[in-house]
Amino acid sequence: MLIQRKICIFLFPTIFLVQLSFSFSSRGTETNAPVATLLPELNLKPITPIKLPPPPSIKNTTNRLDGIRNRAYLRLQQQVNSFDHFFAKDKNNMLETPMSRFRLGTYLRFEKIDNKLTVKVKPEVEAHLKLPNLERRWSIFIDSSRFEDLPGVDPTERKNNLDIGLQNVQEGFHLHSSLGLRWRGEPVGIAKTEWRPSHSIGQTTIYPRQRLFYETQEGFGEITSLTLNRWYGKNFARIVSAGKWTEHTTGIEWEQTVILGRACRLIEENKQTDIATDEDVAKGISIRYSVFGHNSTSDRQIDRHRLTLIYRHPIYRNWIFFQIEPGVEWLDEDDWTVIPSVQIGIDTLFREVAKK
Numbered sequence: 001m002l003i004q005r006k007i008c009i010f011l012f013p014t015i016f017l018v019q020l021s022f023s024f025s026s027r028g029t030e031t032n033a034p035v036a037t038l039l040p041e042l043n044l045k046p047i048t049p050i051k052l053p054p055p056p057s058i059k060n061t062t063n064r065l066d067g068i069r070n071r072a073y074l075r076l077q078q079q080v081n082s083f084d085h086f087f088a089k090d091k092n093n094m095l096e097t098p099m100s101r102f103r104l105g106t107y108l109r110f111e112k113i114d115n116k117l118t119v120k121v122k123p124e125v126e127a128h129l130k131l132p133n134l135e136r137r138w139s140i141f142i143d144s145s146r147f148e149d150l151p152g153v154d155p156t157e158r159k160n161n162l163d164i165g166l167q168n169v170q171e172g173f174h175l176h177s178s179l180g181l182r183w184r185g186e187p188v189g190i191a192k193t194e195w196r197p198s199h200s201i202g203q204t205t206i207y208p209r210q211r212l213f214y215e216t217q218e219g220f221g222e223i224t225s226l227t228l229n230r231w232y233g234k235n236f237a238r239i240v241s242a243g244k245w246t247e248h249t250t251g252i253e254w255e256q257t258v259i260l261g262r263a264c265r266l267i268e269e270n271k272q273t274d275i276a277t278d279e280d281v282a283k284g285i286s287i288r289y290s291v292f293g294h295n296s297t298s299d300r301q302i303d304r305h306r307l308t309l310i311y312r313h314p315i316y317r318n319w320i321f322f323q324i325e326p327g328v329e330w331l332d333e334d335d336w337t338v339i340p341s342v343q344i345g346i347d348t349l350f351r352e353v354a355k356k
């Protein structure tokens with residue numbers, strides 16, 4: 001209960017500001033309307049019926065947190081619906097707008113280098129908006145995670161960018177393509193296409209990935225990766241091999257990672273049929289060992305070793321999660337000196353209305 005109250009205090013301002021900003025942008029919407037009155041305005045028909053909780057009671061802190069979170073989420077969804085309905089050709093026969101997904105993450109990394117403590121802070125924002133009336137096969141994405149990095153790159157080491165654009169999925173060809181803008185002090189154009197097939201051999205699934213990307217400032221690049229994943233009940237073993245080339249890199253940057261873990265509970269249980277990343281785990285623990293290096297015509301060497309223990313646990317229902325990652329790494333540029341670190345993260349999910 002003490003942890004829940006601390007999280008409530010931490011998240012109230014963030015969720016309130018999100019709700020407030022969309023409340024001002026809503027035309028003719030009563031900002032103090034009960035949560036239950038918002039669904040008729042949204043005209044939503046989710047596949048799985050959602051039972052809305054009653055208006056939050058001030059007698060219960062957790063109910064109040066659920067209520068504030070629901071209001072913020074439904075206000076966001078209302079804006080998505082309005083935007084999608086604007087593009088409908090037949091206003092009397094509009095396609096149904098699915099519920100969108102949002103994720104807010106905050107990561108803090110503490111490192112001790114040369115007896116000096118350094119702190120890195122990295123916020124992450126993800127949003128996936130399906131807009132069937134805009135175009136049946138396109139959706140809007142908003143993401144602050146740079147996916148032109150190798151899979152094992154730490155979130156706090158990624159560049160602070162905000163991407164927004166249109167995303168297209170061709171399931172028959174296993175192609176995921178996107179086109180949009182990246183904000184880096186000024187907007188730059190980005191384009192990406194990735195081939196994502198999967199093949200199963202017994203209990204082992206193989207995931208080859210081929211990603212081509214382009215940015216108007218940095219030019220072309222590509223990432224090739226191969227992941228082998230095997231489940232043993234709730235336990236899993238994973239091997240990841242990846243290489244990256246861009247117009248600005250000398251030769252090829254590469255990564256080799258081995259992960260052993262146990263996913264006690266997944267946020268979506270059917271995700272077990274696919275690669276379950278840290279963000280998909282509700283409660284679990286894993287150990288990860290990664291080697292990073294580069295190959296060029298004149299130099300081939302290992303640049304970094306990293307060993308990390310990752311523990312993730314829900315701290316409030318199925319939408320607030322705590323993650324801690326103690327670890328050590330060795331860098332060639334620091335003469336392989338041991339560098340201890342601890343990374344702490346909090347993920348907040350907006351995927352469905354919180355149930356009582």
